[in-house]
Amino acid sequence: MKKMRQKASKLYRARIIHSINADKACEFKDGALVIDSKGKILACGDYQEIKKSEFGKSKVVDKRGQLIIPGLVDCHLHLPQLDLRGKHGATLLGWLEKYIFPAEKAFASLRVADDLAKRFFKKLILNGTTTSAIYTTIHAKSTDHVFKVAKEAGVRAIIGKVMMDQNAPKDLIENTHESLKSSEELCAKWHGAASGRLMYAFTPRFAPTCSEYMLTEIGKLAHEYDAYIQSHIAETLAENKFVSERFPDYKDYTAVYEENGCLGPKTILGHAIHLNDDEMQRLAIRKARIAHCPTSNFFLKSGRMPIEKIEEHGITYGLGTDVGAGTSMSIFTTMRHADYIQPNITVTPVKAFYLATLGGAKTLSLSQLIGNFESGKAADFCVVDIRNIDPRYKLSELNLDEVLSLLMYRGSGGLVEESYVEGKKLDVDHLKIKGE
Ligand code: GUN
Ligand code: ZN
Numbered sequence: 001m002k003k004m005r006q007k008a009s010k011l012y013r014a015r016i017i018h019s020i021n022a023d024k025a026c027e028f029k030d031g032a033l034v035i036d037s038k039g040k041i042l043a044c045g046d047y048q049e050i051k052k053s054e055f056g057k058s059k060v061v062d063k064r065g066q067l068i069i070p071g072l073v074d075c076h077l078h079l080p081q082l083d084l085r086g087k088h089g090a091t092l093l094g095w096l097e098k099y100i101f102p103a104e105k106a107f108a109s110l111r112v113a114d115d116l117a118k119r120f121f122k123k124l125i126l127n128g129t130t131t132s133a134i135y136t137t138i139h140a141k142s143t144d145h146v147f148k149v150a151k152e153a154g155v156r157a158i159i160g161k162v163m164m165d166q167n168a169p170k171d172l173i174e175n176t177h178e179s180l181k182s183s184e185e186l187c188a189k190w191h192g193a194a195s196g197r198l199m200y201a202f203t204p205r206f207a208p209t210c211s212e213y214m215l216t217e218i219g220k221l222a223h224e225y226d227a228y229i230q231s232h233i234a235e236t237l238a239e240n241k242f243v244s245e246r247f248p249d250y251k252d253y254t255a256v257y258e259e260n261g262c263l264g265p266k267t268i269l270g271h272a273i274h275l276n277d278d279e280m281q282r283l284a285i286r287k288a289r290i291a292h293c294p295t296s297n298f299f300l301k302s303g304r305m306p307i308e309k310i311e312e313h314g315i316t317y318g319l320g321t322d323v324g325a326g327t328s329m330s331i332f333t334t335m336r337h338a339d340y341i342q343p344n345i346t347v348t349p350v351k352a353f354y355l356a357t358l359g360g361a362k363t364l365s366l367s368q369l370i371g372n373f374e375s376g377k378a379a380d381f382c383v384v385d386i387r388n389i390d391p392r393y394k395l396s397e398l399n400l401d402e403v404l405s406l407l408m409y410r411g412s413g414g415l416v417e418e419s420y421v422e423g424k425k426l427d428v429d430h431l432k433i434k435g436e
Helices: 002-008 047-052 079-084 092-106 110-126 140-153 176-190 212-225 237-246 253-258 277-286 294-299 307-312 331-340 349-356 358-363 400-410
Strands: 010-021 024-035 041-046 059-070 072-078 129-135 156-160 198-204 228-233 267-271 289-292 317-319 381-384 416-421
Touching: 010 349, 010 358, 010 381, 010 400, 024 047, 024 059, 024 349, 024 400, 041 047, 072 079, 072 267, 072 289, 072 317, 072 331, 072 358, 079 092, 079 110, 079 129, 092 237, 110 129, 110 140, 110 416, 129 228, 129 416, 140 156, 140 176, 140 198, 156 176, 156 228, 176 198, 176 212, 198 212, 212 228, 212 253, 228 253, 237 253, 253 277, 277 307, 289 307, 289 358, 294 331, 317 331, 317 349, 317 358, 331 349, 331 400, 349 358, 349 400
Parallel strands: 010 059, 072 129, 129 156, 156 198, 198 228, 228 267, 267 289, 289 317
Antiparallel strands: 010 024, 024 041, 059 381, 381 416
16 A cells, blocks of 8 residues: 555655745755645655655656745735736726726626636746635626636636625626625535635625625625635725725724624735724734735835734734736735835745745635645645746755745746646646637
């Protein structure tokens, strides 16, 4: 039995770095990552040690000179906004009106959805992002199609159809019951699909576009299906003002989600910039998670997430590109922006690496399964070559801090050679894209 398992297993030999916690990363300069035929991690350690162990007979895949890290985790991004990156000239609410809502209308077309979804997943894979939490639009059929493309692409993803039943343009406002019904159907079909790789998130866009009734029903549905809820919170002061005017009976923004049953460990809230201490404390009590999106916050001049207070309150958070307000699909870019956006705090490379991997997994309640290379977890990883930054870089000449620093401050999708989910290499070429 043991022999059969060994025979079928693969051993990736490379420099290996993974995260232990926000202050500690672990590395094996000549490392081995052993994966069974089902894509589970059997062992991770020093190559010579592993060679002597029960896994020594595994088939070796030689990646020396390259680096293996856990697959990157993007906790917040919008698939239909892929081509809207870099449309300058507006604050959040103006930007939504001017660029985003018109483009999201076009996503009603399956042809548009197909083209965007294939290019989107291809780019995610090329950027080393193996797990992500994705918004689509209000369109159920197009969302169903996005799930199909995600399944074919082989990625791990939490995906949700946007829900809006008020304060949106005419063509994007849904009938509340239809929105709930079609979201529930998508959840029933896709939550846990593809052997658990695909998951569903009820996706009320943000409080301004959602009725209290809809939020309450979303809370119940998410609970019933043990599914996610993803939304935005306190991204800009103008949005906060809008919420306080439209929801005068609630003491603050957080209360709109809280009192309608939308806060829990599987709630992922984008931004969380303009919250007071009491709100942060209540988010922490409910164990709600935050997707920190600094690239987007720079672009829309939304402000700075107060990382020190979020941490003081013990709120779990990870990184999100927030494409399309986020201009880059690369989590490496988000890592450096997480540091740049804090004038008085340093987000170290070790911490940024944690946020991009294990911290992201915790944010998505998936750290039992992914985020680092503990035995038993799924083998989601990417192969990175720092010579893609500059051919003169030699991995063996750099210490751990220097490598993480390079990834953070000079990293991009260009570094990533290969991405794997459950031990399976993701093949971007089979995502055939018309016109390419
Ligand atoms: N708030 C509500 N919708 C959106 C969106 O699409 N992008 C961003 N950045 N914030 C939002
Ligand atoms: Zn967003």
